[in-house]
Amino acid sequence: MIVLLVGSGGREHALAATLAKSPRLTRLIAAPGNPGVAQHAELRPVAADDVDGLVRLAVDEKVDLVVVGPEAPLVLGLVDRLTEKGIRAFGPTAAAARLEGSKAFTKALCARHGIPTAGYRHCRSAEEGRAAVEAFGAPVVVKADGLAAGKGVVVAETLEQALEAVAAIFSDPGAEAVVEEFMAGEEASLFALVDGETALLFGDAQDHKRAFDGDKGPNTGGMGAYSPAPVLSHALVEHAMAEIVRPTVTAMAEDGAPFVGFLYAGLMIGPNGPRLVEYNVRFGDPEAEVVLPRLQDDLLELLLAATEGGLKGREAKFRPETALTVVLAAKGYPGEYAKGSEIKGVEAAGKRRGVTVFHAGTKREGERLLAKGGRVLAVTALGADASEAQMNAYAAVDLIDWPDGFCRRDIGWRAAAASEEG
Numbered sequence: 001m002i003v004l005l006v007g008s009g010g011r012e013h014a015l016a017a018t019l020a021k022s023p024r025l026t027r028l029i030a031a032p033g034n035p036g037v038a039q040h041a042e043l044r045p046v047a048a049d050d051v052d053g054l055v056r057l058a059v060d061e062k063v064d065l066v067v068v069g070p071e072a073p074l075v076l077g078l079v080d081r082l083t084e085k086g087i088r089a090f091g092p093t094a095a096a097a098r099l100e101g102s103k104a105f106t107k108a109l110c111a112r113h114g115i116p117t118a119g120y121r122h123c124r125s126a127e128e129g130r131a132a133v134e135a136f137g138a139p140v141v142v143k144a145d146g147l148a149a150g151k152g153v154v155v156a157e158t159l160e161q162a163l164e165a166v167a168a169i170f171s172d173p174g175a176e177a178v179v180e181e182f183m184a185g186e187e188a189s190l191f192a193l194v195d196g197e198t199a200l201l202f203g204d205a206q207d208h209k210r211a212f213d214g215d216k217g218p219n220t221g222g223m224g225a226y227s228p229a230p231v232l233s234h235a236l237v238e239h240a241m242a243e244i245v246r247p248t249v250t251a252m253a254e255d256g257a258p259f260v261g262f263l264y265a266g267l268m269i270g271p272n273g274p275r276l277v278e279y280n281v282r283f284g285d286p287e288a289e290v291v292l293p294r295l296q297d298d299l300l301e302l303l304l305a306a307t308e309g310g311l312k313g314r315e316a317k318f319r320p321e322t323a324l325t326v327v328l329a330a331k332g333y334p335g336e337y338a339k340g341s342e343i344k345g346v347e348a349a350g351k352r353r354g355v356t357v358f359h360a361g362t363k364r365e366g367e368r369l370l371a372k373g374g375r376v377l378a379v380t381a382l383g384a385d386a387s388e389a390q391m392n393a394y395a396a397v398d399l400i401d402w403p404d405g406f407c408r409r410d411i412g413w414r415a416a417a418a419s420e421e422g
């Protein structure tokens with residue numbers, strides 16, 4: 001079977017390494033990939049958001065299955081275009097990708113189906129935004145939506161901060177916002193493999209979004225993660241699947257936009273159980289780098305089953321060990337950073353038992369490995385529990401020689417404390 005993998009981050013390296021274990025795989029092609037992905041795949045220089053180029057590549061190479069890593073091509077309708085050409089694709093259609101692309105869409109779906117999430121108002125003017133902020137009171141969460149979505153999310157401690165966020169969003173004509181009740185609790189992520197109808201539990205994880213130790217500093221794409229998430233007991237996972245994920249999948253099918261792909265539920269675990277923070281319509285990054293190394297089943301076979309509506313009665317098995325990953329980023333990230341500095345010691349780190357160094361933003365120049373992104377490497381280690389995984393991961397990180405990079409030294413602190421207690 002010929003598979004085309006779309007994307008170029010650490011998540012795609014983890015997907016490539018896991019797909020490569022399948023006996024059904026004959027060729028793995030990746031577009032555009034990275035030097036880590038290249039250990040398992042033939043690379044093609046087509047960008048992950050070049051929908052026309054990707055469709056052409058899939059046709060030319062007579063690809064049997066396209067696996068899409070990032071959300072951008074999904075939101076742009078890559079899966080719809082491939083399906084029109086009769087090419088099988090793993091990932092949601094553009095209509096189903098609205099679960100990530102539009103916060104207002106998802107909030108309305110939750111409200112219609114009684115799915116537990118924060119109370120909200122969809123605001124189409126600064127006036128409506130101000131009224132919503134005042135109605136909820138501080139703390140309150142202000143999220144840009146629609147055309148303004150790039151302006152992100154502000155968790156406002158005070159009314160002044162919230163009103164400022166509203167003003168910033170509506171400085172753009174045509175902007176929309178979602179104003180939400182603040183949810184207290186601990187965040188965790190749940191992953192499901194979905195075939196349009198059936199949602200199969202596909203692991204859980206927690207990440208560290210802030211740049212610096214102690215969960216301080218600016219928000220990033222994720223500076224590290226671990227799986228499983230100690231806060232998610234078996235009972236909480238079952239509850240979240242039954243009350244949040246499965247009703248969402250059923251609602252999407254009933255509304256004529258069945259969801260196929262990885263559904264990533266960001267959850268807030270509060271005193272009254274899990275509530276939905278947001279959906280992503282793809283795997284997490286760096287969460288893929290801790291969930292996939294624990295998978296004990298054939299990933300390719302499971303993804304194929306998902307594209308055929310064939311997940312009913314199946315189960316994905318994961319090893320009980322903890323996986324923990326530490327992200328190495330370029331100094332300055334998530335702000336401005338330099339590219340092109342040399343990284344040494346990656347091979348030695350990857351030779352340690354249970355360790356994989358996933359490439360996220362690297363390039364090869366002859367024999368040399370250079371940095372070419374904000375998040376550059378994700379160093380994953382397995383351990384009997386979170387503290388052992390943490391020790392193993394940092395032992396590997398310490399073999400990497402990259403003066404222009406940095407990492408957090410406390411990834412997994414919460415889970416390691418829990419494993420030491422328990």
Ligand code: AMP
Pocket residue numbers: 118141143153155180181182183184187266277278
């Ligand atoms: P989102 O892009 O919707 O996931 O929001 C980004 C981050 O903001 C989340 O990971 C949470 O840490 C925080 N957040 C979003 N919505 C809420 C909420 N209603 N209550 C508390 N924190 C929130």
Ligand code: GLY
Pocket residue numbers: 207221222280283284285286287
């Ligand atoms: N690590 C967060 C994400 O993938 O969205």
